[in-house]
Amino acid sequence: MYVRLFAAIWLLACAGLAVLAWSFEAPFAYDPVGPRAYPLLLLALMAAGSLWLLVKPKGEPTPAIDWAMARKVLLCIVALLAYALLFEPLGFVLSTALAGFAMGLLFNGRLLPSAVSGLLMGVLLYVLFDRLLDVPLPLGVLELMEG
Amino acid sequence: METLNFLMQGFDVALRPTNLLVALFGAFVGTVVGLLPGLGPINGVALLLPIAFALGLPPETALILLAAVYLGCEYGGRISAILLNVPGDAAAIMTTLDGYPLARQGKAGIALSLSAISSFIGSIIATCGVVLFAPLLADWAVAFGPAEYFVLMIFAIACLGGMVGDKPVKTLMSALIGLGLATVGVDATTGVYRFTFGSVSLSDGIQFVIVVIGLFSVSEILLMLENTHAGQQAVKASGRMLFNFKEFGQTVWTMLRSAVAGFVIGTLPGAGATIASAMTYMTEKRMAGDKGRFGDGDLRGVAAPEAANNASACGSLIPMLTLGVPGSGTTAVMIGALTLYNITPGPLLFEQQPDVVWGLIASLFIGNVILVLMNIPLVGLFARMLAVPNWILVPAIAVVSLVGVYAVHSTTFDLVLMIGLGVFGYILRKLDFPLSSLILGFVLGEMMEDNLRRALSISNGELGILWGSPITLALWALAALMLALPGLRWWRNTRRRVRETAAETHPAP
Known part of the structure; x- marks a missing residue:
């Protein structure tokens, strides 16, 4: 179908x-x-x-859409899009912290652990990529603080 | 003799400290990516490729990294297959059939170590095959003109349709979508803008990295939302951790047979590790007959698919290195990596870039030794990785994907395009279209159009050049045979079904 x-x-x-x-x-x-x-x-x-x-759509019939799942998928797409759009304006650290938190919740993480893991990911991966590996990442609003 | 000299030169390259370090890192990352259910070699290679490029690694080092990840994934997939009954990557599906029952019987350690050795033997035999056959094929392929190349690519795509089996139309459609995506951007010969919709960002085409990461990582993230096995308890590996001599003796012939078969299947364009492991498992099961305990814990049942999938992974490097035509989805990504470095894969690679080719081949030997040494003692550490919860793992995949795409051009447009492609890939996967043929089509796309147009320029528009030489004729015949395979299989199945129903309605007297 x-x-x-x-x-x-x-x-x-x-x-x-x-x-x-x-x-x-x-x-x-x-x-x-x-x-x-x-x-x-x-x-x-x-x-x-x-x-x-x-x-002739041969093969296994595709299973019907599970609407609860579809909602989750949609939310996940929105989170990813928001992450992509905020990546430059907010900067890597903040946008990653937010996206990590939101997606953590979507994947059944608890509130506090998701927030902590998001924040840690933002800071640690920034240090790893931008500082250690020389892959330039946007600082965004944090640029003011650095200046 | 000449080959040996080149191989020695390759070892010189592969044994440089940076390259050794990169191989070690790649082997570790590959094993981890391979064992995580859902993430396979394509994801691993796709995530590391943009980062390797952004780091400014020289081409041979980048390829060594990607090859180590590729091999590592084939090693890693078996760990979750045996301990969790969930294949870490598609090629490990067959390993679950006997691996998990073995683990339940308390023989997890034996199954893990024996399958590591099988993987090792499979890879080493196949790498020797690469050393022997790749230069020969490259010498022969130098004679290929644009027309031959064009038909060769048709053959590669026909192979996909014939080998992937039950859904030839969907497979070919995927490949066509990939070919179509490759036409986006400015046409190299005439400078005409095609399918750019007025966007400047699309004018030099859709970047390869964006397609790969979007299709494989982003769609995987969405698929993981439905993942239900999270939290399932892995079997604890306890008891004897190493197989004994008798167990090795029982399985050594299985390993050797499966390695050779896997290598041959791997060299065919389009047929990858998944098919190789399924075919060898079935063959071994049939050969063992009633004496085998396949399905409830036969050691040969883990040895066969593991030897085969590693052998086919190495074998698929042959068409990639000699013809520039990928033998699997992962090698398609590696070809994309080479083009990022402005290196055109093909028969001339052996003459123009011996360091890259032979360094890569030598690094396969080294990578395998590293992997088998790493996998036997460290299996406990790797098994613990299975406990990383999805709410940490998935956001981390998302972050690394975005960083990888951002590293190419540093534009928000690319990030959004990646997510768009990811959603498209998710829909295709839900509808059961194979994505690996899409990526194959995308990689072949530009070369295919180029060669077609060059061939027709030579002949001044005369189509006859496309079937004018014995090589092209043979390739067309092979392609037609491949396309006929699903039809033949279907015909045989219906005939059998008719015979069975006839036998049921008219029982023999």
Whole structure:
């Protein structure tokens, strides 16, 4: 069922991308193939595959969505996105502490231990990567304190 | 003789103090990543690759690190398989079948040490195979032109469809999605922007590291939310920790046979350690017949899959080093690592970068010795790692993933793109699309289009060049055979089923 849904969406996406790919034209013919043929070939093959899955989604039926789990997954995605977006503005140490705490809770950690592990991760990994291994990480708001 | 000289040169490289240290570190990290359920060699290699790059390690050192992690994972997967009945990585699934029953019978120590030796023997035999066959294949592959390469990649993708078995259409779809992702960005020949949606960050394509970490680490984090085995008690390894001579004698032939079979399977593009361990286990079970106790604790049942999966891991380095075509998902990531260093894998690698190739091969020998020495006495320490709770482990994986991606370009866009790809990967995995073929497609993508267009430029647009030489014809035939395999299997199964139902309805008199 879900495979069918995915195949249908993918088929539509292939059509949309094919329209987009049709406009790829080189101002001057550098080679006999050009930039458009290969992506169009891939899209055609993908569309054929999607059609096949749409008609004959063989294999194990995908189990129904467990909504409690889906909520957790969604929360986890939101936490990760927030982490990514705050990574530069807040700086590595603070954003990691927050993300470590939030994800710790999502994975059934208790309140205090999750907070402590998040904070420790932020500080220790900053020292490890930025100071010891020379992988530059953003300091964010902590930059003021350093200055 | 020449090979031996090169191998000696390789040992010179691999025995440099930094490289030894890196191999030791990689072996340790690899074992830990391998034993943690859910995290396999691809995750380990993907997490360490951007960091190795950001640290400015020279290419041979980076490859030695990644190879040590790869091998370490194959060693580590067996620990959780035996003690916890949960395979640490996909290739260790077969090890649980006899490993866990052995542990329950109080023979965990014997199973662990014997499987470590099996892994060692498997790797060493396969590495000798690499030394013998890789230079030959490289010499031969120098004659490959763009048309041959293009067809070779078609063959590699067809192999995936034929070997991964029960879901050829989904496997091929995954590979196509990977190939498609590789077309994003500016077209190298004409300078036309493709699928960039006006974004500057996408103009030089989607960075390899972002794809790998997004697809494998982020989607793994989401999958781990459903993990239920956390908190399950591992069997305590007690009693005799080392196998005795008799037990070794019983299993040595199994190890040797499985090592050779695993090596051969590993060299085929697309067929990896998982298939190798399953096939050798089944073969050994059939050979033992009624006398074997497979399924309730036969030592051969841990020796066979462990020898095979390590042998195939080493074997998969052959197509990677000689042809530039990966033999497994993990070697696909290693090819990506080489391209980060502007090194194009392929037959010329042996001439142009002997330090990289032979240093890597020599480091396989060294890495294996380190791993077997580390794994037998330290197994207790590794087993304790299984107790690290998910609420510490998962955030740590998330942090290292973000650091790895940030190290490449230092932009927030990349971080968000990584999470987007991770969610996409999660959906694909839930729908049972294999991600390793996606990453294979992504790695092959650029080379494939390049070679196709170069071939057609040579022939001035004449398609005939794609099947104009004996090599291309043979490769097309092999590819067609691979694609026909699932159909054949399906046909045989239906025929058997028809015969069985016929036998049921008409019982023999």
